Amino acid sequence: MLEMSPEGFSLDGRPLRLLSGALHYFRTLPEQWPHRLRMLRAMGLNTVETYVPWNLHEPRPGAYDFDGIADLDAFLRASAEAGLHAIVRPSPYICAEWENGGLPWWLLADRNLRLRVADPRYLDRVDRWYDRLIPLIAAHQTTRGGNVLMVQIENEYGSFGTDSAYLQHLADGLRSRGIDVPLFTSDGPEDFFLTGGAAPGHLATVNFGSRATEAFGELRRFRPQDPAMCMEFWNGWFDHWGEKHTVRSPEDAAGALREILENDASVNLYMAHGGTNFGTWAGANTADPRTGEGYQPTITSYDYDAPIDERGAPTPKFWAFREVLAAYAEQPAPDPEPMPPLLAPARIELTESVPLFDVIGRLSTGTVHSPTPPSFEELGLAHGLVLYRTSIPGPRKAYPLTLEGLADRAHVFVDGVPAAVLERDSDERPEIAVDGPAARLELLVESMGRVNYGAAIGDRKGLSGVLHTQQYLHGWTAEPVPLGDGTPDGLPWGAAAASSGPAPAGADGVDGTSAPAAFHRGFLDVDEPADGYLALPGWTKGYVWVNGFCLGRYWDRGPQRTLYVPWPLLRPGRNEIAVLELDGHAGPFVEIRTEPDLG
Numbered sequence: 125m126l127e128m129s130p131e132g133f134s135l136d137g138r139p140l141r142l143l144s145g146a147l148h149y150f151r152t153l154p155e156q157w158p159h160r161l162r163m164l165r166a167m168g169l170n171t172v173e174t175y176v177p178w179n180l181h182e183p184r185p186g187a188y189d190f191d192g193i194a195d196l197d198a199f200l201r202a203s204a205e206a207g208l209h210a211i212v213r214p215s216p217y218i219c220a221e222w223e224n225g226g227l228p229w230w231l232l233a234d235r236n237l238r239l240r241v242a243d244p245r246y247l248d249r250v251d252r253w254y255d256r257l258i259p260l261i262a263a264h265q266t267t268r269g270g271n272v273l274m275v276q277i278e279n280e281y282g283s284f285g286t287d288s289a290y291l292q293h294l295a296d297g298l299r300s301r302g303i304d305v306p307l308f309t310s311d312g313p314e315d316f317f318l319t320g321g322a323a324p325g326h327l328a329t330v331n332f333g334s335r336a337t338e339a340f341g342e343l344r345r346f347r348p349q350d351p352a353m354c355m356e357f358w359n360g361w362f363d364h365w366g367e368k369h370t371v372r373s374p375e376d377a378a379g380a381l382r383e384i385l386e387n388d389a390s391v392n393l394y395m396a397h398g399g400t401n402f403g404t405w406a407g408a409n410t411a412d413p414r415t416g417e418g419y420q421p422t423i424t425s426y427d428y429d430a431p432i433d434e435r436g437a438p439t440p441k442f443w444a445f446r447e448v449l450a451a452y453a454e455q456p457a458p459d460p461e462p463m464p465p466l467l468a469p470a471r472i473e474l475t476e477s478v479p480l481f482d483v484i485g486r487l488s489t490g491t492v493h494s495p496t497p498p499s500f501e502e503l504g505l506a507h508g509l510v511l512y513r514t515s516i517p518g519p520r521k522a523y524p525l526t527l528e529g530l531a532d533r534a535h536v537f538v539d540g541v542p543a544a545v546l547e548r549d550s551d552e553r554p555e556i557a558v559d560g561p562a563a564r565l566e567l568l569v570e571s572m573g574r575v576n577y578g579a580a581i582g583d584r585k586g587l588s589g590v591l592h593t594q595q596y597l598h599g600w601t602a603e604p605v606p607l608g609d610g611t612p613d614g615l616p617w618g619a620a621a622a623s624s625g626p627a628p629a630g631a632d633g634v635d636g637t638s639a640p641a642a643f644h645r646g647f648l649d650v651d652e653p654a655d656g657y658l659a660l661p662g663w664t665k666g667y668v669w670v671n672g673f674c675l676g677r678y679w680d681r682g683p684q685r686t687l688y689v690p691w692p693l694l695r696p697g698r699n700e701i702a703v704l705e706l707d708g709h710a711g712p713f714v715e716i717r718t719e720p721d722l723g
């Protein structure tokens with residue numbers, strides 16, 4: 125059992141300095157967990173820390189998933205086998221640049237439900253989830269012969285609120301479901317964060333990237349009886365689409381790590397190994413976390429400029445940290461293992477294609493009719509595309525079209541002709557005139573990640589209303605198209621046509637709309653599975669699948685230019701690469717490269 129005193133931690137009576145590193149099982153394929161965990165040991169760490177994203181495990185209310193990349197039990201076993209202790213931060217909210225901060229999208233279907241407070245509607249869902257999750261974690265505690273040392277109550281709650289009854293409910297819920305190791309909170313090292321986020325009677329820890337002495341001074345003033353621990357030492361950082369790639373030098377980060385350890389503190393590196401936001405799991409921030417303005421979607425890579433890179437390889441930061449950690453480790457760290465092979469550079473022609481609007485009927489989960497445009501949540505759609513259609517009565521002269529509550533990007537078509545591409549936060553209002561008795565208006569709306577931090581959490585997707593001048597347009601149909609899981613089944617692949625000509629009117633398609641969006645595919649032949657980086661030169665925006673597994677989003681806005689292809693996705697022989705290009709600028713080829721390009 126982990127014990128605590130102002131001097132530090134001890135386990136079964138022996139002093140233990142926690143040298144921990146964050147590694148999220150949900151951002152690395154299960155075949156790669158053992159290697160990544162041994163890399164933590166090789167850096168000189170003795171503990172792994174992971175969040176648990178509720179939304180990965182409960183994709184629909186009451187439908188639980190603990191298989192494959194969601195096999196938390198197997199991950200905890202693998203971490204024990206690698207010789208690591210474990211710290212678990214089990215939701216309900218995790219932030220983590222993860223879709224909706226880990227909160228399931230379907231919570232947002234109830235407009236009265238309040239997130240992250242003691243609202244009975246919310247707590248009821250949390251409690252049911254915890255009935256499933258917490259016993260699984262409890263079985264891995266040190267008190268039952270496992271490796272789980274401690275469990276977090278909520279994540280940086282002081283950055284959000286002051287509802288101590290909510291924190292108490294969560295702490296009680298962990299205890300009543302069998303957690304008997306120490307509970308803790310983690311917050312920024314400032315008075316308001318700590319006084320709002322800490323839970324009486326439970327360990328308080330702090331998160332920061334530098335100035336450890338100051339941060340621990342603040343923590344010690346607030347909690348003189350607690351051991352000092354930095355629960356998130358931000359040694360790197362993440363990126364948003366359209367912004368500059370963030371890096372932090374190994375020397376600077378190693379110096380900050382040394383300062384933490386010289387303070388006799390324990391540490392958790394955030395991240396030790398970042399991994400990838402596969403599928404549609406990347407979250408988003410807002411430039412102003414107080415107002416929720418300035419939407420900033422997070423990129424697919426979660427490399428994080430961490431010491432162990434997205435592919436699991438040691439970086440110069442790894443070696444710098446290993447040297448610092450060596451002075452504090454009980455025994456010398458093992459050497460890192462050789463890395464798996466890399467694919468040879470290749471060019472893959474995507475010779476087959478299917479216009480999206482030809483197959484929208486077959487991809488749709490079902491046409492919904494509604495006077496106003498329903499949100500993704502009302503349509504039961506986690507992520508993907510919705511084609512909204514209505515007509516504008518005419519004749520009328522040109523008036524501006526306003527998309528209220530657009531989240532997050534819309535291709536606008538008038539009578540089948542592309543009229544504009546609009547984005548959340550943009551003030552652009554296309555002028556649309558109607559010459560005849562009516563014009564057909566189609567909006568293809570794509571969702572990006574739901575905001576995971578600040579006042580804007582609970583980010584609904586789609587549209588809340590569409591105005592032509594001051595008049596709401598009514599009488600909508602919506603076709604929801606899920607994206608993020610497998611490649612859509614049974615697409616009628618044909619020889620690639622010109623990428624932007626008018627789409628032929630298919631039986632289940634949209635007649636006569638020249639939407640540029642299309643699926644494209646080609647094949648990669650390999651002798652043996654190996655890691656690679658996929659580049660999409662000349663493509664604009666969309667999604668990529670490898671053998672039916674969604675790697676995530678790409679966007680020529682950068683900074684990320686290549687997507688990591690983990691070796692377990694490939695098999696000897698022929699491998700399918702499928703791309704959904706939304707803006708219509710199709711390559712016509714993609715490339716396998718041996719180096720990442722994160723900008």
Ligand code: GLA
Nearest residue numbers: 218219220221279280331356
């Ligand atoms: C906070 C959160 C983490 C993560 C980091 C930034 O500290 O607790 O989940 O979002 O910021 O990477």
